[in-house]
Amino acid sequence: MKAVAPGNTILIIDDNTDTIRLLSTMVRDQGRVLFATSGAAGLELARLQRPQLILLDVEMQGMDGFAVNERIRQDPALRSSAVIFVTAQSSPEAEISCLDAGAVDFIPKPLNAAVVQARVRTHLRLQSALAALDELANQDGLTGLYNRRYFDRQLAAEFARHRRHQLPLGLALIDVDDFKLFNDRYGHQRGDACLEEVAESLRDGARRPGELAARYGGEEFVVLLPNTTPDAMVRYGDWLCRRIAALGIPHPSASAAPHVTASVGLYALIPSDGDTAPAMLHAADMALYAAKRAGRNRSVLAGGTVADMVA
Numbered sequence: 001m002k003a004v005a006p007g008n009t010i011l012i013i014d015d016n017t018d019t020i021r022l023l024s025t026m027v028r029d030q031g032r033v034l035f036a037t038s039g040a041a042g043l044e045l046a047r048l049q050r051p052q053l054i055l056l057d058v059e060m061q062g063m064d065g066f067a068v069n070e071r072i073r074q075d076p077a078l079r080s081s082a083v084i085f086v087t088a089q090s091s092p093e094a095e096i097s098c099l100d101a102g103a104v105d106f107i108p109k110p111l112n113a114a115v116v117q118a119r120v121r122t123h124l125r126l127q128s129a130l131a132a133l134d135e136l137a138n139q140d141g142l143t144g145l146y147n148r149r150y151f152d153r154q155l156a157a158e159f160a161r162h163r164r165h166q167l168p169l170g171l172a173l174i175d176v177d178d179f180k181l182f183n184d185r186y187g188h189q190r191g192d193a194c195l196e197e198v199a200e201s202l203r204d205g206a207r208r209p210g211e212l213a214a215r216y217g218g219e220e221f222v223v224l225l226p227n228t229t230p231d232a233m234v235r236y237g238d239w240l241c242r243r244i245a246a247l248g249i250p251h252p253s254a255s256a257a258p259h260v261t262a263s264v265g266l267y268a269l270i271p272s273d274g275d276t277a278p279a280m281l282h283a284a285d286m287a288l289y290a291a292k293r294a295g296r297n298r299s300v301l302a303g304g305t306v307a308d309m310v311a
């Protein structure tokens with residue numbers, strides 16, 4: 001028996017259990033196969049399991065395949081799942097309307113095992129290439145952290161979620177101190193290597209679910225900390241400053257210490273109706289500016305106190 005391809009999940013949504021059984025047998029070598037016997041159950045399962053591919057029956061009782069597909073296309077959590085319609089309607093018009101609805105392909109009934117397998121294999125391959133491209137598009141080329149574009153999208157989503165559930169959302173803006181002087185002294189290449197090391201510290205410090213570190217531009221980074229109180233943010237900022245200083249990267253012309261340090265602007269709030277994500281970034285930026293003015297190598301909480309000077 002062939003091994004199941006790692007990482008691929010295929011969801012079959014069909015109200016006919018015989019068809020489910022038949023399709024499962026045909027595609028079981030190509031991934032983990034899940035099934036649902038109604039549109040509603042299929043949507044719920046898709047949200048939980050995020051399948052790469054959904055084999056969707058068009059003619060179902062209740063919510064038909066087109067209605068299910070419409071919901072999939074509108075749900076940001078499901079949009080990356082590709083839909084292949086499975087239908088007994090094999091006219092050119094039926095095929096065109098399936099593709100026009102946003103499905104990636106169309107499988108006619110009666111099912112032919114070789115055709116089903118070839119189509120599923122092709123679309124799993126395409127899905128995997130798309131996922132790799134998506135990952136690249138969200139990544140910063142130098143550090144491998146997320147980029148600003150991805151961060152801004154995640155911030156907006158987390159902001160809305162924290163407002164809905166009335167939870168505190170934390171944000172840290174991190175800027176390497178006197179970095180122009182570092183570049184001037186050691187050159188751009190060592191400057192880049194320094195940024196990579198700082199990025200690694202940020203990655204280490206953002207490992208809980210939902211935490212996200214990104215390069216915000218140049219020598220500036222940003223970390224999003226879901227469900228984090230102002231007190232915890234101060235502890236995080238203090239830890240981060242110590243961690244970056246402890247890298248021990250020599251920087252004799254820096255003003256705060258003879259090694260590379262960073263200043264950190266912190267902000268945490270439970271968003272209410274008048275608040276916005278850009279205003280939150282602005283508050284963290286003001287705190288970062290205050291940390292720079294106060295002598296660098298420290299974190300400042302917006303609207304709070306200056307954290308202890310880092311050794």
Ligand SMILES: Nc1nc2c(ncn2[C@@H]2O[C@H](COP(=O)(O)OP(=O)(O)OP(=O)(O)O)[C@@H](O)[C@H]2O)c(=O)[nH]1
Pocket residue numbers: 142175176177178179180181183187188189190191192195217218219292296
């Ligand atoms: N090596 C390297 N340098 C960069 C990169 N992006 C931005 N820089 C440099 O980072 C420096 C930032 O300088 P400034 O904005 O003056 O800030 P600073 O010297 O860090 O001073 P303070 O922020 O006030 O502590 C500039 O010299 C940029 O050229 C990068 O990707 N690689």
